[in-house]
Amino acid sequence: MSELFHECGVAAIYHLPGQPASPLCTPQGPEEVSRLMPRMLLDLQNRGQLSAGFTTYNPHRNQLIDTYRKLGPVTQVFRLNHRGKAENLMREYAGRAAIGHVRYATCGGEDCSFAQPFERHHLQKLKWFSFAFNGQLANYAQLRDKLLAEDDHHLARATDTEILMHEISRELSGDRRIPLIDMMRNLATRLDGAYTLALLNAQGEMLVARDPLGNKPMCYAIEGPLFAAASESVALVNLGFKSDSIKPLEAGHAITITDEGIKIEQYCESSERAHCFFEWIYFSNVASTLDDRSVYLARKALGEELARLEDLPMDDDTIVVPVPDTSKAAADSMAYQLGIPSIEGLIRNRYSGRTFIEGGRDRVAKAAIKYTPLPEVLAGKRVILVEDSIVRSTTMRVLLSKIRDVGQAREIHVRVACPPIIAPCFYGIDMSTISELFAPSFRKPNQSSDEMFAAMAAEIGADSVRYLPVESIARAVAKPADHLCRACITGEYPTPCGQQLYEIALENIENHGDDSVRTYEVAKSH
Template structure:
C-alpha cells in the first residue's frame, strides 16, 4: 500500500565503559561502536526513506558530538555502496555512542535542514546535545505560537522536532546543570501527541524515551557492555541481541545512561496506553515484535479474519479451481497467505513489485498514478481467466488500488477481482505521525458520510468506484483480536474517529468543520495555525 507513509524511525547504541569486549561487535573497539548505526537504520528503513542521519559521541575529539545527516536512503546518506567513502565517514564520525534517524516528512520541507538528528551547539556541555524523534505533536501550533510570542525566540523550520528541541533547551537554561531526564520531565506535560525520542549530549549521556501513551514503538536491549535501542526489535536482533534480551520502553518511561550506568525511570505518568494499530498492519518490519506481539503473527491473524468472513458469506466459488488469492506486495503477503490457507485455495504472486523504482512516495496526483503503474507488474501467466481475491492491508486514498485493478484486468487478464482489505475503512485523519491529515484525501468518507457504520451498499459503491467486482473490509473489532490487545489499549482513531489525546480530538473537530474547504491541500494542523493567525490579526 504505497500511498501511506510513516514519519520516522529512531535508533541508539552505546558501548559502556568496560574492560569486557562485546561479543556483538568483536571487530570494533569501544570508540568505533558507531559503525553499527547504519546497519540498524537499514533495518528500519521501512519507516522513512526521505532522509537519514546520525550523531556520534567521542570523548577524545574536539567535536565531542558530531552529526552527519542528509536527504536520501541510508544507503545513499552513508555511501554504503562506495567502500572508500563509507569507510572515510565511519572514521570521521567514530564514537562510543550514537543516535540515528530515518525520516519521512508529514510536515516541514523536503530538504537537508529537516533531516535528523538535530544538534544544538553550546559552550556548556550539558546544553550541547543532539536529538531525534519519531511521532508528531498534535498541539504543535499552540506550542509554536507560544514560543514565537516571545521576541527572544525564533524558529527556522516548520517542524515539531524543532519545537521539542526548543522546549528541552528552555528547561536547561540557567547556571544550574539540568539533566536531559529532568528537562524532559519538566517539558513533557506540555507535549500532546506521539513522541519516541533519543538524545545524546557532550558529556556522553544518553536518553531514550517514549510518550505516556506508547503510541510509537520503542525497545532496548543490553548485552555485556553494549546497549542499543530502536523503534523496532528487528534492528536489535540483526546486530546480535537475543530475543529474551529485548525489553520494551514502557509508556512514559525513559532509559538513561549517565556515568556509564543504565537507569530506567518514569518521567511522566501513563494513565492509559494507545499503541498505534497500524504498526502491526502495515508500518513495522514483518520480522519485528512490538510490545510483545509479533508483527507476522498479527498479519496472519488478520488474514484468518478475512477468511472467516468469506466462509460466512459463501457467495464466491472457492472449489472450481479458478479462484486464487493475490497479495499486494509486500506488507499484505502474510495476511493473503493465511487467508488462502484457511480457504483452501492457492496464494499466488500475481503482482511483482519493482524494488528499484525509486522513492515514489514523494510524488502526488498524476505522478503518483504513474508511479503505481511502474511499481507493480502483473503476471498474466498467473492471473489470466482467474477469479482473484486481491488482498490489501488498507486503502487510504485509493489511487494505487484503482491503478492496480485496471492493470490486473488489462495486463493480467483477470476475469474477476474481489478486493479484500485487512483493515477497517480509514475514516479520520492521523495527527500522530502518519501522512494522512485531512478527511477530503481519504477514500472511505466519500461513501460513508458522517456514519461510522459500514454497509453492504457502501462497499458495493466503493467497489464500483475502484473498478472491482466486490470489496470487503474487516470490521473494527477484528483489529484488537488480531494484534492481541484490548481495543482500549490501542489508538484506532483513524478507523473510529476517537482520539486518545485532547490535541487529537481538537484537530479532528477542525477537520470535520472544514472538510469541505480542504481544496488547498493544507493539513489540518496547518489550517489550525492559519485560523489562529487570522484571529490574532482580526482578519
Template sequence: MSDELHHECGVVAVYHLEGDEVSPLCPVQGPDEVSRLMPRMLLDVQNRGQLSTGMTSYNPDRDQLLKTYRKLGTVSEAFRLNHKAKAESIMRNYAGRAAIGHVRYATCGEDDVTYAQPFERHHLQKHKWFSFAFNGQLANYAALRDKLLAEDDHHLTRQSDTEIIMHEISRELSGDRRPSLIEIMAAVSTRFDGAYSLALLNAQGEMLIARDPLGVKPMCYAIEGPLLAAASESVALLNLGFQPESIRSLEAGEAITVVDNKVSIERFTERRRTAHCFFEWIYFANVASTMDDRGVYLSRKALGEELARMETIPKGDDLIVVPVPDTSKAAADAMAYSLGVPSVEGLIRNRYAGRTFIEGGAGRVAKAAAKYTPLPEVLRGKRVLLVEDSIVRSTTMRVLLDRIREVGGAKEIHVRVACPPIIAPCFYGIDMSRIRELFAPQFVEKGLPSEEMFALMAAELGADSLRYLPVESISRAVGKPADQLCRACITGDYPTPWGQKLYQVALDNYHNHAEADAERTYEAAATTAG
C-alpha cells in the same frame, strides 16, 4: 497499501559502556567505534523513512565532542555503502563510543537536508550541548510554535515540530539549572500533546531514550554486557546479534538513561492508559519485528484469518488469492490457507520504482502503474481475491484493478482489505492529515448498511466486490484490548485532547470545502482548534 502511507521516521541508538569488557557485538575496531553499528541499524528501520539519514556520535577524545552527519537519501546513499573507501572515511571521521541515528520521511516540514535529523544544539556548556532524533508528531505543534514566537524575540527557522522539541528541551536547561535527563523529559512531556519516541545524546556523554506517555510510537531496547542498543523496531536489535529474550519494548512513559556510565530505566510520567498505534502491526513495521510482546507477522496472519471467516465467494478451481506486495502477503497467505485456496504472486513489485520525483494526481497514477507488474500467466481467466492491508486515497487500487483486468486478464476481482475503512486523519506521525485525501469518508457518511456501502465502493473502484474488516477485528488480531490501542483513523476517537480538537477542525474544513492544498491540518490549526 494503496497510495502508500509514510511514517515520519525511525530512531536508533547505541552505547558501549566503559570498562575492560568488550561486547562481542561490537565492531573489530572496539568500543570507541561502536558508532560503526549505525548504518546496519538504520538499514533495518529504512522502511520507516527514505528521505534523509543521519547520525550523531559522542567521542570524549576529540575536540568536537558531538559530531553530526546528515544527508538526503537512503542509508546506502548517505553512508556511501557502495563505495568502500568513502564509507570507511565517514565511519572513521564520526567514530564514537555512543551514537544516535535517524531515517526520515516528511509529514511536517520541507524535503531538504536542514530538516534531516538528528538536530544538534551547540553550546559552550557541555550539559547544554545536545543532539536528538525523534519519531512521531506533536498534535499541538502549531500552538507550541505560536506560543514560542509570541515570547520575547524568538524566531523559528523551520516549519517542523523537531525544532519545537529542541527549543522546549533547551528551555529546561536555561540559566543555572542542572536538571537530570529524566527531569527534563518529565517537564517537556507535560507540554507535548502527541506521539513520540526519541533518543538524545549530550556532550557529557549522557544518553536518553524515551517513549511517549501513551506509547503510541514504538521503541525497543536490549542490554547485553557493556552494550546498550535501542531502535524503533526490534528487528534492528535482533540483526545486531542480541538474543531475542533480551529484546524488550520500552514501556509507555518510560525512559532509559546513561549517566556516569550507568544505565537506568525510569518513569518520567505517571502510568496511564496506552494507545499503541495499530498501524504498526498491520502495515508500518517490518514483518520480522516484535513490539509490545506481539509479533508483527502473527498479527498480519490473524488479520488474514479474520478475512477468511468473512468470505462468501464460492470456491472453485479458478479462485485464487493474490496479495498486493509486500505488506499484505502474510494476511493473504493466512486467508488462502484457511479457505483452502491457492495464494499466488499475481503482482510483482518493482522495488526500484518507488523513489521518484513525479508528483500530483497524474504522477500518482504513473507511479502506481510503474510499481506493480501483473502476471497474465497467473491471473488470466481467474477469479481473484485481491488482498490489501488498507486503502487510503484509492489511486493505486484503481490502477491495480485496471491493470489486473486489462494486462493480467482476470475474470473477476474481489478486493479484501485487512483493515477497517480509514475515515479520519492521523495527527501522530502518519502522512494523512486531511479528510479530503481519504477514500472511505464520502461513503461512510451516507450511513448505509455495510453491504450497500461496500457495493458502492466496489463500483467506484471498478472491483466486482469489496469487503473491509470490522473495527473490532483489529484488537483481536493485534492481541491487545481496544482501549490499549490508538484506532483514531478508523474510529474518529483520538487518545489526546489536541488530536480530538484537530479532528473537529478537519471535519469542519471538509464539510465546508475549506481544506487547503498547501497546509496540513496540524500546521494551520492553532487558532482554529484553540
C-alpha cells in the same frame, strides 16, 4: 496501501566506557561502536527513505558530538556501496555512542535542513545536544504560537522537530544542571501527541524516551557493556542481541545513560495506552516484535479474520493474490483458511522505490511502474486481491486496471485487512486531512456497510470490496481495544489536541468543502 506516507525510525547505541569490548562490537573496538549505526538504520529503512543521519559522541575529539545527515536512503547517505568512502566516513565520525534517524516528512519540508538528528551547539557541554525524533506533536500550533509570542523569537523551519529542540533547550537553560530524566518529566507536561526520541549530549549522556501512551514503538536491549535501542526489534536482532534480551520500552518510561550507568525510569504516569495499530498492519518490518506481539502473527491473524467473513463461491479458478509485500502474510493465511491457493500474481519492481515513503508528487506514475501483473497466473481467474489498507486509492485504481487489462483476470474482489480509514492521523502518519482519504465520502446516513462497499467497488473498478470491521483489529493484534490508537478508523483520538484537530477538520469540510491544508499546521492556539 503503497501511496501512504510514514513517519520515521530512531536508533541508539552505546558501549559503556571502561569495560571489555562486547562480542557484538565491531572489530575496531568499543570506541568505534558508532560503526554499527548504519546497519541498524538499514533495518529501519522501511520507516523512511527521504533522509538519514547520525550523531556520534567521542570525548577524544574537539567536536565532542558530531552530526552527519543527508537526503537519500541509508546506503546512499553512508556510501555503503563504496568501501573507501564509507570507511573514511566511519573513521571521521567514530565514537563510543551514537543516535540515528531515518525520515519521511510528516511535518516540514524535503530538504537537508529538515533531516535528523537535530544538533544544537552550546558552550556548556550539558546544553550541547543532538536528538532524533519519531512522531508528531498534535499541539504543534499551540507550541509554535507560544514560542513566537515570547521575546523576539523566530522559527527557521515549519516542523515540530525544531519546536521540540527549543523546548528541550528551554529545560536546559539557566544555571541549574538538570538531569535528563527530569528534563523529560518537565517536557512531557507540555507535549500532546505521539513520540519516541533519542538524545545524546556533549557530556556523553544519552536518553531514550517513549511517549506516555506508547503510541510509537521503541525497544531496547542490554548485554554486558553494550546498550542499543530502536523503533523496531529487527534492528537489534540483526546486531546479534538475543531475543530474550530485547524488551519493549514501556509507555512513559525513559532510559538514561550517565556516569552512574544505565537507568530505566518512569518519567510520566499514565494508565492509558494507545499503541498505533498500523504498526502491526503495515508499517513495521514483518520480522519485528512490537510490545510482545509478533508483526507476522498479527498479519496472519488479519488473514484469518478476512477468511471468516468471505462468502464468495470457491472453485478451481479462484485464487488469492497479495499486493506485495506487506499483504502477503494476511493473504497466505486467508487462502489457507479457505482452502485455495495464494499465488504471487503481481511482481513488484524492487527498484522502483516505495511510493508511500518517497517525497515524489506523482503517485499515479510511480504506482503504474511499481507492479507487473502475470497473465500466466491471472488470466481467466476470479482473483481475491488482498491489500493491507486503502487510504487514498491511487495505487489500487492503477492496480485494478492493470490486472484487468494486462493480467486478463475474469473477476477482481478486493479484500482489505483493515477497516476503512475515515479520519486523519495527527500522530505521525501523513494522512492529515479528511479530503485526501478515500473512504469518508462513501459514508452516508442510514447506509449499510454492504451498500457502502458496493459504491466503493464501482468507484475503483472492482467486482466487490470488503473491509474488516473495527473489532477485528484488537483480536489480530492481541491487545485490548482500549490499549490501541484507532483514531483513523473510529474518529476517537487518545489526546485532547488530536480530537480538537479532528473537529477542526470536520468543520472545514462542512463549511468550506475542503480541508486540504494540513490541519495541525494551520490550527491556532486556543
